[in-house]
Amino acid sequence: LTKDRYPVRRGEFAILNKEHLQFFTDLLGTQRVVTDPAECESYNIDWIRSVRGYSTCILKPKTTEEVSKILSFCNDHRIAVCPQGGNTGLVGGSVPVFDEVVLNTALMNQIYDINDTSGVLICQAGCVLENLDTALAERGLMMPLDLGAKGSCHLGGNVSTNAGGLRLLRYGNLHGSVLGLEAVKADGQIVDLLSTLKKDNTGFHLKHLFIGSEGALGIVTKIAIQCPAKPKAVNLAFLGLNSFENILKVLTQAKRDLGEVLASCEMIDESTLEVCTDNLKLKSPISNFPFYMLIETHGSNNEHDQEKLNGFLEDVMGNGLVLDGTVTNEPSKMKNIWDLRERITEGFIQDGYVFKYDVSLPIENFYSLVPEMRQRLANDEEVVRISGYGHLGDGNVHFQVSCRQFSQNILNKIEPFVYEFTSKLRGSISAEHGIGFRKPKYVHYSKSAESIVIMKQLKEMFDPNGILNPYKVIPN
Template sequence: MMHFNTKMLIRSLQKAKNAQYVFRNASSGLPDLTKDRYPVNRADFATLGDKHLQFFRDLLGPQRVITDPAECEGYNVDWIKAVRGYSTCVLKPKTTEEVSKILSFCNDHTVAVCPQGGNTGLVGGSVPVFDEVVLCTSQMNTIYDINDTSGVLICQAGCVLESLDEALAEHGLMMPLDLGAKGSCHIGGNVSTNAGGLRLLRYGNLHGNVLGIEAVKPDGQIIDLLSTLKKDNTGFHLKHLFIGSEGSLGVVTKVAIHCVPKPKAVNLAFVGLPSFENVLKVLKRAKRDLGEILASCEMIDESTLEVCTGNLKLRSPIPEYPFYMLIETHGSNNAHDEEKLNGFLGDVMDSGLVLDGTVTNEPSKMKNIWDLRERITEGFILDGYVFKYDVSLPIEQFYSLVPVFRQRLSNHPDIVRITGYGHLGDGNIHFQVSCKQFSREILEKIEPFVYEYTSRLKGSISAEHGIGFRKPKYMKYSKSPESIAIMKDLKKMFDPKGILNPYKVLPP
């Protein structure tokens, strides 16, 4: 790693894989039950009984039907401990056919089902609200094919994102998607939520990269949309109904995804800036001067970085500044990339836009820097309780939520910090208010104002985390009544009994 103040030399080295992301709970305490914390009523679904459990055991065997309360607990709580259900049954199918039989039976008997992958979601979409049966895809982890000519990967939905990246690396490829939770999240969950992540600026979103899927409808019907073609213009593109619908229309069981060549040259710069105005100017120059090699452009404010350096005891390679940017380049020619990055960094330093920074191409040091970005949510949990929001805003207004809420919640004794960070390159900010413990008073000061504010700026109330349980009633701030009505019609057509991931995504 090289530290610079006025001049910088840049070296390039192929980036090593990120180490597995490991979440550490702040404490063993559990949140209130969702039904007690939020105004929600259980729908008229069947209560699980012996006949249901016997069917599941006959189908899967006793080892893949979990009913022990202690073991079920982890499947009932989201990983930021914001919501909690009380399911008494977790099912672990291995095949599409088993998923089909489970859903067919549950549909016939009006048993509600909550699909769950790695349970890394942040809006309560992957855990039960009440006592829904959890359908966990962790045993569906087979990679069927990696075509190193076309770059197409075919796998089951329960494959862990980082495991896929490791398998692809042997073929000179990598996933177009990169997330902080890569060591835990499942590709089926990524597809079902249309996850964005750190590489979207360069490689696009999953609507573009997913070539085909296989899914099971709530009535058990298997839908084979597992195309591996980049161009297939025959009728409606039904796969897109399942990408981002958060398991409300069907359970994704297999995925065909177009993967990208693993870059031969990777560099990472971590820089400090005095103002958000400078951040915008550096972003503009990065797009202009780095062009085709610009892969990621992230922003972190000073208070967010303190979550990692204070709560998690991580070390920042540069002193404290009001704002920071991570700028990563991917290319195929070291000399070419070094020249472009060197010229860009020298320019922003000489013009005073950047005050300080560090550049590295050493895998271990790159990981240390990325930890300052990827482990932020983990660090926030140690503050106590975090109200976390994921919105898209016009780039000029990217950071505007933070000062607005610092004024709105000023002097509240339970507030620990109000901060913002996120995917500057695509306008997606992660805004959070952390406090000592859950407070309904603080919640009511934040919601619905945060969504009203976002709507006034023509933004989106959900950039990449989805709607889940936390946001259905606020969808009106991003979607027209006509759009919501069409989505409800689709839900009724696919799932007339409403058994699949109920209480999620759509307004009641």
């Protein structure tokens, strides 16, 4: 357990023994305490198969009270705990590093209330995002967030990572839409912050500490979230362009011409689209271009929206900014187009090993990492592709370098260069995926020394024994 798989040492935590396991099975029953090594495997490996732990015990509580009793016991006995939702996280935060007990929220999947008038949904943390969206659709509502991992990720995982996704441009991030939450601290104390109010300035806004804290301060158990009306009209355009300069012009014009109906503005470069067309054999509705944009509108009147969208498209195609494009409001065609964007992560895995960077940059510099890195790695034959895509409307690029297999040589050429580059432009080295296990030592590129001290003080206050997600989020 202490062997040097990663450049970290196992903390002074207890090794799980029979008495510990007895406590867990007395509390949850044998069915909800997984110890079979084959069954434990999938909880130990992340979605992109980039990190693995060696946990021999997966706990599946159903209630807040059970979470509280587990944490109180673990805290008293110095047992390290890895909180886990759908295990779709991309920074190694959701799987143990060594033998931490995994506390998985899959069975905490109750929807308590959907209020048709206020649009507030209250549910447990383990509800799968897509299931919530389906339940809301029957009531004319939808989740304010959408991401490619929707079929697996849990709302508690989304809240804990402050997930962004494909419609943040229109509906904002979770600091805005989460109205309240309930969390359990490391010592088992239940913190009730489950407000459903839109306005509540009664002192410090404590819920925000749990939104995006990646399981380091507590386990989120319940959430109240503001859900918008499901749009009556949805239209999607897929456009081909020949330069990033033109992408910026089209973005500016989309914001002006589409105004309040603009819901998504994503971009994909040619090399990224190929992971879908070549690796996954998906079909693109238009021929090949150096860049593509997906622009989705959400509105309440299809005639009005189409008029706006068509006017905008006539303009950007007429003046040569967009070379080709297709527009649809047919659900199956929209799904085919969104697959080209949402399945990129899956497609990249087939290249081999992927060095992933999730960066916020000033919009003019959104794509600048790609040409810069192509130059730096021009003579490296190990590289399969260097590409960029992502949430253009939010200034969040997903920059990727894929190789047939992991290469220390390539890694040394990318890091810390990519972080220095981002920091110089006052960007963020993690726009939406978080810090997890992969990035604590790089936090200083985006956070001042004083902020890091406060992060450490908060960790000490919420989790003095450091049992929650050790080795992650907080820099040494």
